[in-house]
Amino acid sequence: MSAKRVVTFTVNGDQVEILCEPRQSLLEVLRDDLDLTGTKEGCSNGNCGACTVIMDGRPVVSCLVLAVEAEGAELRTIEGVACGSTLDEVQAAFLEGAALQCGICTPGIIVQTEALLEENPNPTEDDVRFYLAGNLCRCTGYDKIVRAVQAAAEKRQVAASN
Amino acid sequence: MATAENPKYKVIGTRPIRHDGADKVTGRARYGADIQLSGMLYGAMLRSPHAHANIKSIDTSKAEALPGVRAVATSADLPEQGDRVVELGEGAANMRHLTANVLARGKVLYRGHSIAAVAADNIHIAEEAIKLIEVEYELLPPVMDVVGAMAENAPVLNDDIRTESVGSAPPAKDSKPTNVAKHFLFEKGDVAAGFAEADIIVEREFDTAMVHQGYIEPHNATVLWNTDGKLTVWISTQGSFTVRQQTAELLKIPISNVKVIPTEIGGGFGGKISVYLPPVAAVLSKKTGRPVKLVMSRTNVFEATGPTPGSHMKVKLGATKDGKLVAGEAWIAFEAGAYTGSPIGPACMCVFACYDLPHGRVEGFDVCVNKPRTNAYRAPGSTHVAFATETLVNEICEKIDVDPAEFRINNAAKEGVRRVDGPVYARVGMVETVEAIKNSEHYKTALEGKYRGRGIASGFWFNCGLKSAASATVNPDGTVSLLEGSTDIGGSRTGIAMQLAEALGITAEEVIPAVGDTDSVGYCDVTGGSRVTFATGIAAIEAAKDIQRQLVDRAAMIWEVDSSHVSYSDGGVHGPDGKQLSFKEMAAKLHGTGGAVIGRGTSSEATQGGAFGTHCVDVEVDVDLGKVQILRYTAAQDAGTAIHPSYVEGQMQGGAVQGIGWALNEEYWYDEQGEMRNSTYLDYRIPTCYDVPMIDTIIVEVPDPQHPYGVRGVGEVPICPPPAAIANAIYDAVGVRMHDLPMSPPKLLAEILKK
Amino acid sequence: MHAFDYQSPSTVAEAIELMAKHNGSARPLAGGTDLIDQMRVGRLAPDVLIDVKKLDELNVLSADAAGLHVGAAVPCYRIYGDETVNSQYTALADSCHIIGGIQIQSRASIGGNLCNSGPAADSTPSMIALGGVCVIAGPSGSREIAVESFCTGPGKNVLEPGELLVEVRFPARPANSGSHYRRMIPRNEMDIAVVGVGASVTLDDSGQNFVSARIGLGAIAATPLFAEAAGESLAGQPVNDESLEKAAAAAREIASPITDMRGTREYRIHVTGVLVKRVLQAAIVRARGEQIDYCRGH
Structure with a gap:
């Protein structure tokens, strides 16, 4: 076994320091060491998007990031999306639009949507579908997800213009 | 809150926010793999690299010697089962096969078949230890093709299987071991005479590949075998009570020694009913005295859980030139996988279920092959046969120049019609779903453009009743805490809470539903068969009625009148001289009138009348690449009464997209050695959101008289029509x-x- | 996953020294989207990972008179977000837009795509078409090699132990040139190319005749191929169905694909011809300064 090392990064604004082996993925460390289990594991090879987190402003699949690579990074996970006890527009739109069934893909899709709206505040249906193509959902057929993303974008736009 | 879409009801037909919603959009909801317990060990499993082999020896000594390894288990650690068949809630199982599927006994029957398990301090050590286990195999020829497996000289997988005859199938000719585990035969009328009446007969052969449910959450189980002999199992499952029973039977311990705590579940579609991991984690926990967590990899899920069979089918339909179906015949062979148990029975019952067919004959075979043991997948068996029948129906329509919607309406199954396998329909909505499509904007709008085509198809699923239980406690603030045992995969706890709310005259938000563990709620059958909103809904309504009765008694006591002068309606109790107290007012008085009011309800007798759906799809074919794009999609379905329309639509949309995946790309791709070569999401190719358009829905409501509010299950029907509808569109x-x-x-x- | 060590050098020299020290048992780590997966499934088991993604030289993304420099670790999203790439090296932008999903594109690099040396790599045919040259640093100095000569077999390439791909350099784009990449996949996204084609064309001032063309092919042989004859067949020819058909036939000629779960041999050969024509047509439209009508993935 290779030596464990100390890795320091911020998660949802909090500085954390963990001790890990190089072979531990960021996903494993978030879930098992930091108990941030909102980030899910669906395939462990980057094909389902359930483990999506935002790393230094970019969405990444945390199953394909080594924890040691996160040294100095700023991370945002599903646990950091709501503002205190208030849901953000995307979360609220998912609930209002019934855009989840089993809910296992939901954290990844919400995080990916946050990244999308940051980059493109007013996405077309095609933009949404392309941006979310790396997030598999097996329950909903995507219809209500796409609508919820667009509803959230609209709400945010209205809020921004007021 | 949305306004009620069904004027008969106050709560039913509205779209409240689901009760578990906040947890699920914030990442707080705990799924199976999220369980963390103090002292917990991590497990990994050794799986067969071969599709068919005898196990000559297993040497675990090197694995046991690896630092950090706490225990190793093989099938030697599970009790012998002998020839036992046990009823497990949704069908019976041969325990010898079930235990051999959990940990192989002497023989591996498919690639990925589990052989041994390790518990270690972390997952990496467990995975390293697995590689140190030495297994000596004697390779046997893999049997991968369903028709080939039926041949006289085919290698036989299981030496204890003889053909079992079902329906009017004749007894097997001999008692030699065989891969053909079951032979079904259903007949109605006189098929020869029926075909003699036909002006047009079409007969085709069909093949479908094995496909997987594809739920995003892999199987998992965490088990603690405590020092008092009691087991606790944390698992995401479609049925905590069947997990309890299967685990107890496999370990040969009393069911009361097993407590199953269902976590949130990340999809199932029929695939999370059978037990794979709990007995293994249990054995490892017993050996170590610590809780053990096992989680499958995605490849394990594909290779070693329960997909739905590949099939070979021959189907023949006859009709008169004026558009009347007169006879049908089907020969259907399903891959059971390693052990018997494919949904060939339902397939035989569904093949002509959409139609009023005067003469029919259906023969089916359940055939073992060296692939994982198949399991339920959303309307098990029905999608396969709908692909066959519904494309034949369109071929007939073309030949006699009749509109395919018109033809379906004219020949539709309806109340009083007898299916080929025997049962007679109660009030059903096949006609109404076809009419809904026929009258839809989609169907009425002409499709233009080169290489574009439109297709329709219908589908059927029985929907079952089975057993459910619920209890409901009135809180002093006028809310109700509802406890039920149906694990919630798609928002069912809200659909059940809404029925309780409707019955009590309170709002959906005033009910606080929870899914209980096996020690805290009454027996509930699996979340499957599109039964939960129907049957657990009935249990909740019964619990509400029980609460009503108790509140009537309390009010009578308060008003000092006889109970017979008090009634419950419109959200409160009503007594003589215009006396009335609302539910909320009554709830506030409970402490002073005898304490808690707890309603109990069960459902066991009710059965469902069956449900139909009809879909319409427009496609565009890239004729140089052979690639199909879905341009537009509309699904119509009889939901009886839609409790929460958003979640009814969601089932229809999700089912349709699963069907689109099955139609266009999904398949188990095996090489000649029996290795699945596409056991990742990348190569298995379930639809992404960039592959499909919006899925329009039309909810048809033909109430089922067997449910107080007319509910029909909606989960399964929508997967049946898509492959046939798309095939018909491609032809167009x-x-x-x-x-x-x-x-x-x-x-x-x-x-x-x-061409 | 097996146990390994992780090093994060701060200079290229240091990285090369580490690579050389471990003599073949070290692997450079850029985005990791292929490497980590391959380690997890046990296909690769390096003793040491050398994280090169923060090295300055591997993060260059700039254009000068000589052309475009793309550092080997520059992630896809930066490439398709770059103005020069988007206006002049469009095939590269097309490729980077469809490698994995958006999350993968946050990490995956064309250097990694090339070093992973998969026959179906989406960026390699584009790099071939655009005349990319690999700049390799090693213990005995630097060397350069054309992209089409880099891969030597599935998962194999010309890198010697201790060598590191630093950047891919592309020549400046001539006037009246255009390029495009597309692939055939059964889904519309998140898929491995069944066939992938990248092409670059240069037209004369009239826009009616080819001056030159380069075509790269993916997933139709053990390595991505440079369809040299197909490209050369277009030089000096008028833009018409006949010349395109001829190029397509020449491309089909060199295809030697396998049958696997992603497609049959016959299918791949047929699709090679179809895509070569489609990609050339799109590159021609771009060379004329017009927008192509292209729905990613369809």
Whole structure:
């Protein structure tokens, strides 16, 4: 076994320091060491998007990031999306639009949507579908997800213009 | 809150926010793999690299010696089962096969078949230890093809299987071991005479590949075998009570020693009913005295859980030239996988279920092959046969020049019609779903453009009743805490809470539903068969009625009148002289009138009347690549009464997209050695959101008289029509009839180029 | 996953020294989207990972008179977000837009795509078409090699132990040139190319005749191929169906694909011809300064 090392990064604004082996993925460390289990594991090879987190402003699949690579990074996970006890527009739109069934893909899709709206505040249906193509959902057929993303974008736009 | 869409009701037909919603959009909801317990060990499993082999020896000594390894288990650690068949809630199982599927006994029957398990301090050590286990195999020829497996000289997988005859099938000719585990035969009328009446007969052969449910959450189980002999199992499952029973039977311990705590579940679609991991984690926990967590990899999920069978089918339909179906005949062989148990029975019952067929004959075979043991997948068996029958129906329509919607309406199954396998329909909504499509904006709008085509198809699922239980406690603030045992995969706890709310005259938000563990709620059968909103809904309504009775008694006590002068309606109790107290007012008085009011309800007798759906799809074919794009999609379905329309639509949309995946790309792709070569999401190719359009829905409501509010289950029907509808659309677009699923680009291009 | 060590050098020299020290048992780590997966499934088991993604030289993304420099670790999203790439090296932008999903594109690099040396790599045919040259640093200095000569077999390439791909350099784009990449996949996204084609064309001032063309092919042989004859067949020819058909036939000629779960041999050969024509047509439209009508993935 290779030596464990100390890795320091911020998660949802909090500085954390963990001790890990190089072979531990960021996903494993978030879930098992930091108990941030909102980030899910669906395939462990980057094909389902359930483990999506935002790393230094970019969405990444945390199953394909080594924890040691996160040294100095700023991370945002599903646990950091709501503002205190208030849901953000995307979360609220998912609930209002019934855009989840089993809910296992939901954290990844919400995080990916946050990244999308940051980059493109007013996405077309095609933009949404392309941006979310790396997030598999097996329950909903995507219809209500796409609508919820667009509803959230609209709400945010209205809020921004007021 | 949305306004009620059903004027008969106050709560039913509205769209409240689901009760578990906040947890699920914030990442707080705990799924199976999220369980963390103090002292917990991590497990990993050794799986067969071969599709068919005898196990000559297993040497675990090197694995046991690895630092950090706490225990190793093989089938030697599970009790012998002998020849026992046990009823497990949704069907019976041969325990010898079930235990051998959990940990192979002497023989591996498919690649990925589990052989041994390790518990270690972390997952990495467990995975390293697995590689140190030495297994000596004697390779046997793999049997991968369903028709080949039926041949006289085919290698036999299980020496304890003899053909079992079902329906009017004749007894097997001999008692030799065979791969053909079951032979079904259903007959109605006189098929020969029926076909003699036909002006047009079409007969085709069809093949469909094995496909997987594809739920995003892998199987998992965490088990603690405590020092008092009691087991606790944390698992995401479609049925905590069947996990309890299967685990107890496999370990040969009393069911009361097993407590199953269902976590949130990340999809199932029929695939999370059978037990794979709990007995293994239990054995490892017993050996170590610590809780053990096992989680499958995605490849394990594909290779070693329970997909739905591949099939070979021959189906023949006859009709008169004025558009009346007169006879049908089907021969259907399903891959059972390693052990018996494919949904061949339901397939035989569904093949002509959409139609009023005077003469029919259906023969079916359950055939073992060296692939994982198949399991339920959303309307098990029905999608396969709908692909066959519904494409034949369109071929007939073309030949006699009748509109396919019109033909379906004229020949539709309806109340009083007897299915080929015997049962007679109660009030059902086949006609109404076809009419809904026929009258839809989609169907009425002409499709324009080159290589574009439109297709429709219908589908059927029985929907079952089975057993459910619920209890409900009135809180002093006028809310109700509802406890039920149906694990919630798609928002069912809200659908059940809404029925309780409707019955009590309170709001959906005033009910606080929870899914209980096996020690805290009454027996509930699995979340499957599209039964939960129906049957657990009835249990909740019964619990509400029980609360009503108790509140009537309390009010009578308060008003000092006889209970017979008090009634419950419109959200409160009403007594003589205009006396009334609302539910909320009554709730506030409970402490002073005898304490808690707890309502109890069960459902066990009710059965469902069956449900139908009809879909319409427009496609565009790239004739140079053989690739199909879905342009527009509309699904109509009889939901009886839609409790929460958003979640009814969601089932229809999700089912349709699963069906689209099955139609176009999904398949188990095996090489000659029996290795699945596409056991990742990348190569298995379930639809992404960039592959499909919006899925329009039309909820048809033909109430089921067997449910107080008319509910029909909606989960399964929507997967049945898509492959046939898409095949029909492809024909309309490019004039090629596809008889082989998936209709993937290489296959479709080959057919286009043949033209 | 097996146990390994992780090093994060701060200079290229240091990285090369580490690579050389471990003599073949070290692997450079850029985005990791292929490497980590391959380690997890046990296909690769390096003793040491050398994280090169923060090295300055591997993060260059700039254009000068000589052309475009793309550092080997520059992630896809930066490439398709770059103005020069988007206006002049469009095939590269097309490729980077469809490698994995958006999350993968946050990490995956064209250097990694090339070093992973998969026959179906989406960026390699584009790099071939655009005349990319690999700049390799090693213990005995630097060397350069054309992209089409880099891969030597599935998962194999010309890198010697201790060598590191630093950047891919592309020549400046001539006037009246255009390029495009597309692939055939059964889904519309998140898929491995069944066939992938990248092409670059240069037209004369009339826009009616080819001056030159380069075509790269993916997933139709053990390595991505440079369809040299197909490209050369277009030089000096008028833009018409006949010349395109001829190029397509020449491309089909060199295809030697396998049958696997992603497609049959016959299908791949047929699709090679179809895509070569489509990609050339799109590159021609771009060379004329017009927008192509292209729906990613369809």
